[in-house]
Amino acid sequence: MTTSLKTEIEAFVINKVKEKRESLEMSQSELAVRLDVSNGFIGQAESSKSPTKYNLNHLNKLALIFKCSVKDFLPDAPFK
16 A cells, blocks of 8 residues: 655645746756755655745745735645
């Protein structure tokens, strides 16, 4: 039995962050510097093979970096 390293909502949030990063043509390394995390953190978060994910403090800082609301990273409806 294979279990996912990230839940559905965690994967959703990570994908939203990645979409915003790519829309601004920002590299993973540049975002890591601005978010004040290690150089490999963003790549690990974006990888389905790693359990690395963003926490609420990250999301708050990402909203400041991307000049958006923290809510922009969350789904409109809960996952079942």
